[in-house]
Amino acid sequence: MGLATPRPGAWTQCVGGGGSVRLVVMTGDWVVRGFVATLHALARGGCAVLSVLLLAAHVALMVPGFGLGLVFLLPWPFVVMRRATNAVRRLSGGVPLPYLPRPPAPAPEPDGRYQYNRRLYRSPFWPRQQRYLEWTLGDQATWRDIGWMVANPVVGGLLGFAPAALVLGGLAAVMTAAVGFLPWWALVPGLAAATAGLATAPALVRAHDAWARRILGPPQTRIGSLKAWLGIRLLALLRMLALAGLAVVSALLAVASLAALTASCLGFVVALPPVVRWTRAVATVRRRLADRWSGVRVDQPYRPEPALPPLRPDGLYEVGGHLYRSRTWTRYHQQLSWLRRDPATWRDMSWTAADPIVGGALVLGSVGALAYGFLGLVIAGLLHIVHAPEPPGLRVFADRPWLAVVTGVALAVAGVLAAPAALRAHGRWTAVLLAPTAEARLNLRVQQLTESRADATQAQAAELRRIERDLHDGAQARLVALGLALGTIEQLVEQDPAGARRMLVEARQTSAKALTELRDLVRGIHPPVLAERGLVDAVRALALDAPLPTTVTADLPGRPPEPVEAAVYFAVNEALANAGKHAGAARVAVTIDYDGSALRVTVGDDGCGGADPTLGSGLRGVRHRLAAFDGTVRVSSPTGGPTLVVLEVPCALSSPRTSIS
Amino acid sequence: MRVVLAEDLYLLREGLKQLLTAHGFEVVAAVETGPELLRALLDLRPDVAVVDVRLPPTQTDEGLQAALAARKQIPGLPVLVLSQHVERLYARELLADGTGGIGYLLKDRVFNADQFVDAIRRVAAGGTAMDPDVIAKLLAQDERRAESTVARLTVREREVLELMAEGRSNAAIGQRLFLSESAVGKHTASIFGKLGLAPSDDDNRRVLAVLAFLDRGP
Numbered sequence: 001m002g003l004a005t006p007r008p009g010a011w012t013q014c015v016g017g018g019g020s021v022r023l024v025v026m027t028g029d030w031v032v033r034g035f036v037a038t039l040h041a042l043a044r045g046g047c048a049v050l051s052v053l054l055l056a057a058h059v060a061l062m063v064p065g066f067g068l069g070l071v072f073l074l075p076w077p078f079v080v081m082r083r084a085t086n087a088v089r090r091l092s093g094g095v096p097l098p099y100l101p102r103p104p105a106p107a108p109e110p111d112g113r114y115q116y117n118r119r120l121y122r123s124p125f126w127p128r129q130q131r132y133l134e135w136t137l138g139d140q141a142t143w144r145d146i147g148w149m150v151a152n153p154v155v156g157g158l159l160g161f162a163p164a165a166l167v168l169g170g171l172a173a174v175m176t177a178a179v180g181f182l183p184w185w186a187l188v189p190g191l192a193a194a195t196a197g198l199a200t201a202p203a204l205v206r207a208h209d210a211w212a213r214r215i216l217g218p219p220q221t222r223i224g225s226l227k228a229w230l231g232i233r234l235l236a237l238l239r240m241l242a243l244a245g246l247a248v249v250s251a252l253l254a255v256a257s258l259a260a261l262t263a264s265c266l267g268f269v270v271a272l273p274p275v276v277r278w279t280r281a282v283a284t285v286r287r288r289l290a291d292r293w294s295g296v297r298v299d300q301p302y303r304p305e306p307a308l309p310p311l312r313p314d315g316l317y318e319v320g321g322h323l324y325r326s327r328t329w330t331r332y333h334q335q336l337s338w339l340r341r342d343p344a345t346w347r348d349m350s351w352t353a354a355d356p357i358v359g360g361a362l363v364l365g366s367v368g369a370l371a372y373g374f375l376g377l378v379i380a381g382l383l384h385i386v387h388a389p390e391p392p393g394l395r396v397f398a399d400r401p402w403l404a405v406v407t408g409v410a411l412a413v414a415g416v417l418a419a420p421a422a423l424r425a426h427g428r429w430t431a432v433l434l435a436p437t438a439e440a441r442l443n444l445r446v447q448q449l450t451e452s453r454a455d456a457t458q459a460q461a462a463e464l465r466r467i468e469r470d471l472h473d474g475a476q477a478r479l480v481a482l483g484l485a486l487g488t489i490e491q492l493v494e495q496d497p498a499g500a501r502r503m504l505v506e507a508r509q510t511s512a513k514a515l516t517e518l519r520d521l522v523r524g525i526h527p528p529v530l531a532e533r534g535l536v537d538a539v540r541a542l543a544l545d546a547p548l549p550t551t552v553t554a555d556l557p558g559r560p561p562e563p564v565e566a567a568v569y570f571a572v573n574e575a576l577a578n579a580g581k582h583a584g585a586a587r588v589a590v591t592i593d594y595d596g597s598a599l600r601v602t603v604g605d606d607g608c609g610g611a612d613p614t615l616g617s618g619l620r621g622v623r624h625r626l627a628a629f630d631g632t633v634r635v636s637s638p639t640g641g642p643t644l645v646v647l648e649v650p651c652a653l654s655s656p657r658t659s660i661s
Numbered sequence: 662m663r664v665v666l667a668e669d670l671y672l673l674r675e676g677l678k679q680l681l682t683a684h685g686f687e688v689v690a691a692v693e694t695g696p697e698l699l700r701a702l703l704d705l706r707p708d709v710a711v712v713d714v715r716l717p718p719t720q721t722d723e724g725l726q727a728a729l730a731a732r733k734q735i736p737g738l739p740v741l742v743l744s745q746h747v748e749r750l751y752a753r754e755l756l757a758d759g760t761g762g763i764g765y766l767l768k769d770r771v772f773n774a775d776q777f778v779d780a781i782r783r784v785a786a787g788g789t790a791m792d793p794d795v796i797a798k799l800l801a802q803d804e805r806r807a808e809s810t811v812a813r814l815t816v817r818e819r820e821v822l823e824l825m826a827e828g829r830s831n832a833a834i835g836q837r838l839f840l841s842e843s844a845v846g847k848h849t850a851s852i853f854g855k856l857g858l859a860p861s862d863d864d865n866r867r868v869l870a871v872l873a874f875l876d877r878g879p
Contacts, residue, residue, distance in 0.1 A: 516769075528744075532725075
């Protein structure tokens with residue numbers, strides 16, 4: 001409302017004047033501002049009166065509406081009365097409107113009837129009425145408005161009328177004292193009250209507007225900071241409590257492992273595998289919790305289960321120097337040696353033994369401190385102080401219960417404060433023994449790379465085979481035909497010039513066809529636009545040729561490596577073709593960006609969705625090709641659309657290159 | 662007519678030089694790289710330039726970029742761009758300044774010397790020569806799209822539109838389709854009507870209008 005901004009004139013006026021003039025000008029300005037603010041406050045006081053009237057109207061409607069079941073009486077007057085609350089919103093410094101958008105008119109089903117809540121109606125009247133009812137009464141803002149009507153007569157009335165009351169009361173006292181009805185010293189409190197009214201008016205107006213914004217504005221989505229602060233700590237405490245429960249499970253597993261080890265030392269090897277499997281299951285849960293609760297990522301360290309060894313010529317299987325005839329036994333021994341040789345097995349076991357101690361200590365430091373501080377010290381201390389009939393034993397500070405209460409409060413607060421840190425530390429502790437060792441990590445990586453290399457070489461071989469076939473059946477064959485034709489022409493040129501000319505035309509056509517085929521082939525190997533312009537323009541060229549209107553938005557600070565560009569190009573090509581084929585979309589949007597470590601391309605359409613998340617054969621090929629660069633393809637296609645294909649490839653960008661489009 | 666030629670493959674460069682000389686052109690410079698081309702275009706200001714898209718040293722679209730850069734300094738400098746592949750993206754960039762004098766052909770079109778030379782002359786005169794492949798792509802795509810406008814044209818009108826988009830005059834179209842010039846005129850008027858374009862006599866503006874119409878999708 002611009003109440004707090006000083007008028008520029010106040011300063012320009014006093015440039016040439018002396019100190020007293022400046023003081024008079026400033027005082028005058030201040031008084032004027034105070035009066036204006038008082039008037040603004042008075043208007044807000046009027047809102048308080050208005051809210052009383054509105055409340056009366058609402059109550060009058062609600063008694064028959066809810067009391068007698070005539071609910072249809074409610075919505076329309078509610079909506080009409082929103083005009084009044086909207087006027088208050090405008091007056092209170094433009095509070096944004098909180099209401100839900102009005103529902104559209106019901107659309108008929110194919111058979112001409114109208115549906116509401118799984119019932120069909122012949123006329124749109126009832127669906128419309130019910131939607132209207134749902135829209136008004138289901139809107140949180142309607143009830144917040146009523147809450148405002150209840151509270152505002154007091155809050156708004158106080159804030160709005162206080163300045164005017166102070167000013168008027170003060171001035172009245174001054175007047176009566178001047179006339180002589182009151183003793184002369186009544187001037188002092190009178191003036192003070194008037195001054196206070198003028199001084200506080202702007203602040204009270206602001207306070208009123210803040211209050212109106214709070215209750216009449218859209219509900220705040222952000223949790224209040226104190227609530228959030230407490231919530232985070234409470235959640236951390238609950239999680240620590242859950243982890244304490246899981247530490248008990250670890251302890252039980254440690255006992256079981258010890259028993260199984262002892263048994264296997266005595267020759268009873270059967271006991272080991274199940275215990276190891278249980279331990280793995282529990283450890284897997286803890287890894288996931290460390291990631292989700294403590295934000296510490298802990299990968300799986302286990303070696304992959306080996307495949308059955310090849311059958312020897314004599315029909316036996318070999319496992320670690322022993323030969324077995326039956327498959328079941330072979331597999332059993334194989335598993336035994338697989339579990340025994342994996343260092344992760346032994347690290348898991350030592351973790352089951354250590355977790356109750358280390359994790360338990362962390363739990364004690366947070367949940368324990370709170371529980372003991374509150375129950376063991378505060379409650380016990382207070383009971384001692386009031387001399388309850390049978391006070392529980394206060395072991396520490398038994399002779400000084402007040403000190404016990406203070407210490408207990410401090411301990412409980414410390415426990416609450418320490419909870420998030422304890423939860424993080426717990427996650428880090430989990431990573432110490434449960435994360436893969438550097439060696440295990442390398443092993444996993446090697447395995448991953450072996451797979452993706454096999455995929456890549458296979459894809460490459462298939463590609464070469466296709467190129468070979470295309471060349472063999474296409475351009476090569478045409479060149480042979482061309483050579484033959486030229487030979488014939490050589491013979492004909494003397495005897496039958498007209499025939500030779502005819503053959504020349506044919507030969508030219510053959511050479512043109514060969515060129516066209518070669519061009520298509522080249523496009524399939526490495527599109528020329530990609531070589532000439534890079535990924536972004538190549539995708540733009542694709543978009544121009546796409547069957548659906550396609551927009552391309554790109555933000556790439558440089559060029560990705562060439563192989564990545566090619567793989568991503570073909571992936572986008574495939575995704576665009578899919579969108580055109582079966583998405584039922586009207587337009588497609590492609591975005592290309594780079595987040596500092598990975599290139600991300602999103603192909604989204606506004607079609608009906610429901611695409612197969614396991615990908616068609618085309619995109620599966622794309623996934624294999626991208627896997628060679630540790631890239632990923634994700635497809636999100638809920639029924640009803642939209643469909644999103646997201647490609648992500650980690651890579652570094654080379655120096656930027658200017659693009660002219 | 663003075664021509665600047667830019668082509669990095671020796672055989673093709675010499676072949677083009679012979680072909681052009683044989684048809685009465687004067688090849689004032691035959692260059693190999695992008696920077697050389699730009700210098701030649703700015704210094705010699707030829708009547709027309711025949712340029713390969715892909716040139717050394719980067720083996721990217723140096724030729725195209727040099728041609729565009731030269732046309733920025735000399736607006737309307739006639740340039741015929743040759744390439745092993747045609748892209749709508751490039752066609753759009755070449756036509757973007759709307760000054761005409763642009764040709765964009767596949768290298769295969771050199772096989773038919775008469776048509777090729779005809780295209781060069783059209784470009785030099787400020788007209789346009791678009792490769793039939795570009796036009797075919799545009800038409801094919803327009804047909805696939807739901808709200809196809811070209812679908813409303815008759816077969817004959819579409820033939821006329823294709824030839825018109827290549828940059829041919831009504832007389833030339835009539836010759837090709839065995840029609841009288843006035844009949845072609847009727848067809849073009851009908852096409853313009855269906856596409857919602859104001860009719861114009863200017864060859865170059867016709868192509869620009871057609872391309873602009875077909876290009877307005879994405």
